[in-house]
Amino acid sequence: MASVIQQVPADDLVLLRVTHSNIKSFLADIRFYRQMTVEAVKEKLWKKCGTSVTSMRLELYDDSGSKISELSDNMRPFGFYSPQDGYRLHVIDIDPSSISAGGWIDDTSLVEKYTISNEAYDKLDGTFRKFKEHLPQKDTTTSEAKVRLSHLPVCVKIYLAHGKYSNSQTSKNNCM
The missing domain is CATH 3.10.20.90 (Phosphatidylinositol 3-kinase Catalytic Subunit; Chain A, domain 1)
Structure with missing residues (x-):
């Protein structure tokens, strides 16, 4: 049907x-x-x-x-x-008392924003700040740099000669 x-x-x-x-x-x-x-x-x-x-x-x-x-x-x-x-x-x-009449819908600067002090925010449970504190710290130091300075001239030659890195996986890993 x-x-x-x-x-x-x-x-x-x-x-x-x-x-x-x-x-x-x-x-x-x-x-x-x-x-x-x-x-x-x-x-x-x-x-x-x-x-x-x-x-x-x-x-x-x-x-x-x-x-x-x-x-x-x-x-x-x-x-x-x-x-x-x-x-x-x-x-x-044509309603002068309409919520849209004063530009309240388009202009959000007319709306009073909720604010909270840092001290009051720290007292709250379940905040993003407390969640972030419990995350394990990321280790920013690496054991090996992706581009070793000693390989840099080789990487440049491979890139310039072929317009891209060679098909060798080791060259790609060292040059990226």
Whole structure:
């Protein structure tokens, strides 16, 4: 049995780029059915961008950026406004008390950050700092350097002559 999406004609779906007036970083490509009401489109957008249906105004722009229309009648079908693939649907949040209105979502510098003193952090259990202290210390001294100074002229000659190291495994190990 075919799914509901497979039963819908392809020309009934439209792919639009969605932008938001308050959230500059919000950009999404969303598919809509042309037979949906404008209110149903707003409900779908509410789930994507967070602006409530009652606080949302929609504007439709063509692919060149020219405004085609404002979707003002919630009961009209979305297809009435003749949306095409590649058009842009712009969400305008008219709620002045919206969380996105003051730039709180885009600009994280407006949000107060949690800070803790080093002394208070040291008293906590299960911190990364305590985990790191319990790790075994890595020995940074090696018994043999990869490139021995006495082999350096040989390595240079092999590399220059062939454009790469020789096929000999010992030469590779000594020259890397």
